[in-house]
Amino acid sequence: xxxxxxxxxxxxxxxxxxxxxxxxxxxxxxxxxxxxxxxxxxxxxxxxxxxxxxxxxxxxxxxxxxxxxxxxxxxxxxxxxxxxxxxxxxxxxxxxxxxxxxxxxxxxxxxxxxxxxxxxxxxxxxxxxxxxxxxxxxxxxxxxxxxxxxxxxxxxxxxxxxxxxxxxxxxxxxxxxxxxxxxxxxxxxxxxxxxxxxxxxxxxxxxxxxxxxxxxxxxxxxxxxxxxxxxxxxxxxxxxxxxxxxxxxxxxxxxxxxxxxxxxxxxxxxxxxxxxxxxxxxxxxxxx
Amino acid sequence: xxxxxxxxxxxxxxxxxxxxxxxxxxxxxxxxxxxxxxxxxxxxxxxxxxxxxxxxxxxxxxxxxxxxxxxxxxxxxxxxxxxxxxxxxxxxxxxxxxxxxxxxxxxxxxxxxxxxxxxxxxxxxxxxxxxxxxxxxxxxxxxxxxxxxxxxxxxxxxxxxxxxxxxxxxxxxxxxxxxxxxxxxxxxxxxxxxxxxxxxxxxxxxxxxxxxxxxxxxxxxxxxxxxxxxxxxxxxxxxxxxxxxxxxxxxxxxxxxxx
Ligand SMILES: Nc1ncnc2c1ncn2[C@@H]1O[C@H](COP(=O)(O)OP(=O)(O)OP(=O)(O)O)[C@@H](O)[C@H]1O
Ligand SMILES: [Mg+2]
Numbered sequence: 001x002x003x004x005x006x007x008x009x010x011x012x013x014x015x016x017x018x019x020x021x022x023x024x025x026x027x028x029x030x031x032x033x034x035x036x037x038x039x040x041x042x043x044x045x046x047x048x049x050x051x052x053x054x055x056x057x058x059x060x061x062x063x064x065x066x067x068x069x070x071x072x073x074x075x076x077x078x079x080x081x082x083x084x085x086x087x088x089x090x091x092x093x094x095x096x097x098x099x100x101x102x103x104x105x106x107x108x109x110x111x112x113x114x115x116x117x118x119x120x121x122x123x124x125x126x127x128x129x130x131x132x133x134x135x136x137x138x139x140x141x142x143x144x145x146x147x148x149x150x151x152x153x154x155x156x157x158x159x160x161x162x163x164x165x166x167x168x169x170x171x172x173x174x175x176x177x178x179x180x181x182x183x184x185x186x187x188x189x190x191x192x193x194x195x196x197x198x199x200x201x202x203x204x205x206x207x208x209x210x211x212x213x214x215x216x217x218x219x220x221x222x223x224x225x226x227x228x229x230x231x232x233x234x235x236x237x238x239x240x241x242x243x244x245x246x247x248x249x250x251x252x253x254x255x256x257x258x259x260x261x262x263x264x265x266x267x268x269x270x271x272x273x274x275x276x277x278x279x280x281x282x283x284x285x286x287x288x
Numbered sequence: 289x290x291x292x293x294x295x296x297x298x299x300x301x302x303x304x305x306x307x308x309x310x311x312x313x314x315x316x317x318x319x320x321x322x323x324x325x326x327x328x329x330x331x332x333x334x335x336x337x338x339x340x341x342x343x344x345x346x347x348x349x350x351x352x353x354x355x356x357x358x359x360x361x362x363x364x365x366x367x368x369x370x371x372x373x374x375x376x377x378x379x380x381x382x383x384x385x386x387x388x389x390x391x392x393x394x395x396x397x398x399x400x401x402x403x404x405x406x407x408x409x410x411x412x413x414x415x416x417x418x419x420x421x422x423x424x425x426x427x428x429x430x431x432x433x434x435x436x437x438x439x440x441x442x443x444x445x446x447x448x449x450x451x452x453x454x455x456x457x458x459x460x461x462x463x464x465x466x467x468x469x470x471x472x473x474x475x476x477x478x479x480x481x482x483x484x485x486x487x488x489x490x491x492x493x494x495x496x497x498x499x500x501x502x503x504x505x506x507x508x509x510x511x512x513x514x515x516x517x518x519x520x521x522x523x524x525x526x527x528x529x530x531x532x533x534x535x536x537x538x539x540x541x542x543x544x545x546x547x
Contacts, residue, residue, distance in 0.1 A: 089447045111451045118444045122544035123466045132462075133452040166547040184452070 040065035040220045041086065041188065046095035048081060054245045055081060059095070061248060068214060068221040070231035072277060073241030073249070074285050079224045083190045086222065087111055099188060107188060110181030114193040116174040120165040127161035130179045137184055151183050154213055171202030178210060182217070189221040196226055207234065208261070215258045232274050233260055240280050243287060250280045331514045340518035349503065353522050356487055356500040359415070363422035363483040371427040372472065375434025379468065380460055385435055392432055400425035400486045404494060413495040422486035426479035433475025437468030470545045477534040484527050500526070
């Protein structure tokens, strides 16, 4: 599907009356009709309120294909809410979110939750947890096995996958979650603070693994992180959010070569991106 | 001497669980020995045990025991087959649940024994009435617990399945039902106990020719106290064993429970 087609679909998927209104107001129409080549996810006019609090109002965002975007922002500004709405597990009051013109339901999505204990299926062995999402892909048994083989090879980990999740360490459980999210070859991967419940050693290990696999797979990824070092190290772009009502405070690209490692974090580019992000973040936090 | 005993105590750890029971039997034997209670009303433990063994081997206690088991299990099976699917259905639709919540709570609070006459009217005085009333009591408990388990299943796993592309029916079947299983098992365990209670009472009062309930009430009427105690003991052992069985099943099928 060419970008133009998707743009058309974007208009038709929205409320027709609303789209008509926008057509009258010139630049709104433009906003609905155009997005840059290489865009994968388009968000237009997203509005979300909880009771009296307006979290998002008329929020627009374009996210690039095949890149890792790290979302960083003040506590409670709506990072989780944003990726939950994009991934289709939370309703929103108004707006359009499309993946290349498709809805979330029509898109293969992987999601890694922070709380691996409550996201895995404890009644299934680790390997069956990983295999589970394949049943929605209409693959033959042989194709499924091939997928699993390939995934296990690219992760190259030594966990006994015949165990039940609760028999594994926290890090191993989260690794299983990551593999479960990636086994379907997702078009988009969401990670909501995937490492924040793990100890430091495990976090470093998983971060490296994730980065290696993402570099190999080139999957559009959205990572929410509370750790700025992590956010920058994994990102092609850091997306900074304001306090609520939430908008985009800044987008800072980071294109250091991959694979990145501890040495990356002492390069001037890394420090520059991190410093600028921190400045913007602090400015946002201090705002009354 | 005491020191010696203390050294050996850990080795006799297996003894601990039966200490209470031994103490009870000892008190019983003592009360019987000094005739604090009329021995006709309270025979010795030995006499009662002899009545139990004799009843189980040569007498009809074994038969009554079996009848009660069959009735309880039939009632329980009927209750499970009806209540588990209904509980899942009710639990997965909060609107549906809310519309019958009052009914469930009301009948759950109604003593099943108060329903005996009603069931007699509909099912006559045969087996069916006893099984039906016990199934009714057990089903309410199972229904309530299953619905409750489904309703209170944690959101996150369902969301995880949803994001993978699972349909609502799939989520219910692959995630929610599993997630509710620990609570369902609590319902099954309470349900089978309830079925036993009702069956025994029904055997006492709804024209029965056999079963532990009938046996207990008969023994009481002719003051055959050893046999009465033996029958009570049999009923207790039955309840205990059924509970044990369900605990075992539970640890096997809900192996992740509490982890
Ligand atoms: N289900 C809900 N009902 C009411 N308010 C909610 C709900 N979910 C989130 N909120 C509110 O919306 C705001 C954003 O929540 P969200 O969890 O998206 O923030 P976050 O940026 O992910 O926060 P954190 O940094 O703590 O992870 C918070 O103020 C929160 O209180
Ligand atoms: Mg969050």
